Amino acid sequence: MTNKQVYRMTTTTATETTKKVRMTAGERAGIPPRRMDFEFGEDTKRYWYADNSFLTTFWTTLSALFPEGETFFVDTVKNYRHEIKDQLLKDQVSGFIGQEAMHSKEHAAFNDVAERNGLPTGTLDKEVGWLLKLGRKILPKKLQLAITVALEHYTAILAEQLLRDKRHQENISDPEALKLWMWHALEENEHKIVAYDVYQLVGGGYFLRTFAMLLATVFFFVIVIQGHARLMWADRSLFNIKANLKGLWFLWGWKGLFPTLTFKYLDYFRPGFHPNDHDTVQLLDDWREKMLQDGGMLADQIKNPSHAHMTGNTSAA
Ligand SMILES: [Fe+2]
Numbered sequence: 001m002t003n004k005q006v007y008r009m010t011t012t013t014a015t016e017t018t019k020k021v022r023m024t025a026g027e028r029a030g031i032p033p034r035r036m037d038f039e040f041g042e043d044t045k046r047y048w049y050a051d052n053s054f055l056t057t058f059w060t061t062l063s064a065l066f067p068e069g070e071t072f073f074v075d076t077v078k079n080y081r082h083e084i085k086d087q088l089l090k091d092q093v094s095g096f097i098g099q100e101a102m103h104s105k106e107h108a109a110f111n112d113v114a115e116r117n118g119l120p121t122g123t124l125d126k127e128v129g130w131l132l133k134l135g136r137k138i139l140p141k142k143l144q145l146a147i148t149v150a151l152e153h154y155t156a157i158l159a160e161q162l163l164r165d166k167r168h169q170e171n172i173s174d175p176e177a178l179k180l181w182m183w184h185a186l187e188e189n190e191h192k193i194v195a196y197d198v199y200q201l202v203g204g205g206y207f208l209r210t211f212a213m214l215l216a217t218v219f220f221f222v223i224v225i226q227g228h229a230r231l232m233w234a235d236r237s238l239f240n241i242k243a244n245l246k247g248l249w250f251l252w253g254w255k256g257l258f259p260t261l262t263f264k265y266l267d268y269f270r271p272g273f274h275p276n277d278h279d280t281v282q283l284l285d286d287w288r289e290k291m292l293q294d295g296g297m298l299a300d301q302i303k304n305p306s307h308a309h310m311t312g313n314t315s316a317a
């Protein structure tokens, strides 16, 4: 089913239920921004990922990059919003903006807990903010958008892995943290085509797209590795050899997170690549059912519950 067919189905449903629920643009496009308000309290576990300091600080490093990072993604797409005439893409962009804004907010709350545990997530957040502010000033807008497209590919394949590989769900021992990461993973895949399609619409080409990916990869790993080391230092676990080896093996060893992602990462360099080439339709349907239906992990969490059961899917190939 094409995106347009999915859209038409969704809008038909919208017309039928106009009286009951007034749908937002994002919801019409199958990218519903779900308002969350997670409660990360004092009882959030210190080592919430696999009881392991290395892996917990690794995921916390990624979380520290999200508020500023995702604000940048939104801004780079907004730069081209006025050029979008197609109603479906307009609605998809609205959904993308709404979802990313909510991710930034919830990850900021999650990062505050880490900060209270002595991890300098606020400092990492500020530094990323400065770097991206500089990027906004000195880089051409098309390259900024291409960087977003590249990093959205990262988040999409990483998020897909979180949803597919049961080890992640078993390893996240804190229930609120589990909700946060799975909700974010679901929505990253719901909107994975948006920045890419805007980039194509405004004439973005292969060379810039792949150049931006190489640039983003270098910056991503430098920022993550040094940020992770500083978090471990603050956590006094930088020299915990046993935990570090275990964590390194989980990320880089046989069937580790990054080796598993290698082919999906490299696929980005194929001319003609499109995010929908990685089929996540069934995966997202399963997770929406698991999380959003009555009794699901997020059922009581959503602050705009009338839209919780949205099943429109922009990943339809
Ligand atoms: Fe996000």
Ligand SMILES: [Fe+2]
Pocket: 073, 100, 152, 155, 188, 191
């Ligand atoms: Fe995203």
